[in-house]
Amino acid sequence: MRDCPNATMRDRLPDLLHDRLSTAERAEVRAHVAACPDCRAELALLERIRESAVVRRVDATRIVAALPAYRSPAWPHRAIRSPQLRVAAAIVALAGAAAVFMGRMAVDPTSSDPVAQAPVAAPATVVSTPAPDTPVARTTELAVGELLQDLSDAELQALLDELETFEAVTPAETEVVLPALGRGAS
């Protein structure tokens, strides 16, 4: 059996067989087949192949009985399928996260209010481990939120003694660090 050189027509033979051509296409292909012995033979072969398919009876009742009951998707599940709602949900989540972040950043780190800063790093070991010989560390601990009323009389006295040992440093005495530019050249 030979192939018709008109590949377009051969391509449409199965569609002609299954009546899947428009009226105009069907007329065109039928006219070609009428004049082309190769396409007539191929169309006949296709028909034989289609008709030769093994027919199996299927028990539709049994299949239908096995089908699951239809369950409408829950509202949130359906909503999240929408691309627009997905974007909106992402924006809301980002806005919430940004609000929390900005709220934390709004706390002034130079504030002397120990209550305002207490949640950042409230040391739980200040009372149990007083360090009178380390005034700098002690001052830092107080600055981050220790309340003076939590200290015992002895601890307060020790703290006052330490404060008296501090030397006042005026702004004029602050060491000025000059940029090193030009030193290498001199």
Added chain:
Amino acid sequence: MTDPGRSGDDPRDADLIARWKAGDQRAATQLVERHAPALARFAVSCGARDDIDELVQDTFVRAFGSLDGFRGESSFRTWLFTIERRLLMDRRRSERRRPMGQEIGEADAATEFDALDGLVAGEAQARIERAIARLTPTQREVFVLRVREGLSYKEIAETVSTTEGAARVHYHNAMRAIKELLDA
């Protein structure tokens, strides 16, 4: 032009699906009766021999269980073929430990045809089935969907996960091979 599996005044698949979702079991029966024979034909033509009923039933169960995922971009029947093909591939992988895309050899084809002997009626039908059985799995799927089920290349491409161009090439290669085998 006709939609495969539907004729004349029959309700469209989309209408039957909507009715089933609304609780009409008769709509499900109509859909099953409309498409089950084609699914069984496709399974047999692709070499399935055992548990055809079970395969067709599993296809419908899976399809009806995920009908909300069916967007109607393809026909319902094309979608069913796609599901059935995946089930068939899963079954073959587990039973034969051989990927679907692998070429089948002469011995494999002969074995499949031996199993088919009990299903075919006459010598002419047997020769055709023998020729189809000797195609590669992909050629066979494409050829059967095109010739026996009347799918377009676009629908075939969706079903077998390929392009329309590749489906067309597979069809013509299969047609050439069938002619040679039948002429021999």
